[in-house]
Amino acid sequence: MHISVFDHEGALAAALATRVADLVAARPATVLGLPTGRTPLPFYEQLVALSRARGLDWSEVRTFNLDEFVGLGAGDPGSYRRFMEERLFAPLGIAPGQVGFLDGRAGDLEAECARYEAAIAAAGGIDLQLLGIGANGHIGFNEPGDHLEAPTHVVTLLARSRAANALWFGGELARVPGQALSMGMAAILRSREIILLATGAEKAEAVQAAVRGPLTTRVPASFLQLHPRVSLFLDAEAAERLG
Numbered sequence: 001m002h003i004s005v006f007d008h009e010g011a012l013a014a015a016l017a018t019r020v021a022d023l024v025a026a027r028p029a030t031v032l033g034l035p036t037g038r039t040p041l042p043f044y045e046q047l048v049a050l051s052r053a054r055g056l057d058w059s060e061v062r063t064f065n066l067d068e069f070v071g072l073g074a075g076d077p078g079s080y081r082r083f084m085e086e087r088l089f090a091p092l093g094i095a096p097g098q099v100g101f102l103d104g105r106a107g108d109l110e111a112e113c114a115r116y117e118a119a120i121a122a123a124g125g126i127d128l129q130l131l132g133i134g135a136n137g138h139i140g141f142n143e144p145g146d147h148l149e150a151p152t153h154v155v156t157l158l159a160r161s162r163a164a165n166a167l168w169f170g171g172e173l174a175r176v177p178g179q180a181l182s183m184g185m186a187a188i189l190r191s192r193e194i195i196l197l198a199t200g201a202e203k204a205e206a207v208q209a210a211v212r213g214p215l216t217t218r219v220p221a222s223f224l225q226l227h228p229r230v231s232l233f234l235d236a237e238a239a240e241r242l243g
């Protein structure tokens, strides 16, 4: 794993925005895997600003997001699709036809997961997968537990993950859906390259366990150690337990 530590999240966001902008400039038909959450917000802001400054062309890029809440979709406040539309897709002019997303309102959720994996494969696979990490060590919504699921699947969210998402629902925990759809570990690990971003002291323990700990389903991010091209972009607080 290649680890980069930045003084503050603004510097991390700027470096990552440059990295992704350079990739899109060099390879306009790049397939990006994208996360939601608080961590990537400064990065998305910087990417939009940098893209405008450079006049970057996004018309051939394809995107696939990691996860979505069951019962929510485009247009629903709190949905990850809406988050992405507002923060990235609309500002960059990324059209719906370029966007891959799990549909939390699908009638047959199992079929929706299979459709999504097929769509990623049909796009040629993910070139660069960006990931956040939960304070509990989850990636996407692959939650810690006795086992992990390789394929894209329906997840029952742990209390800690629901609480971490309350801010997208006006701070009301009761409004956070109890289930989500998530790219599975296999789908994530099939990406050609992975960059995990983490900021803040509350992620330090999960980062340490992911990087230095044994492979364990109790820390899903620890399985990133199996991937040949993983980079971590950390701020000083998230890196503080790496010594």
Ligand code: PGA
Residues within 6 Å of the ligand: 036, 037, 038, 039, 040, 131, 132, 133, 134, 135, 138, 139, 140, 164
């Ligand atoms: P966060 O979420 O960026 O809001 O901390 C990250 C995650 O849970 O994967």
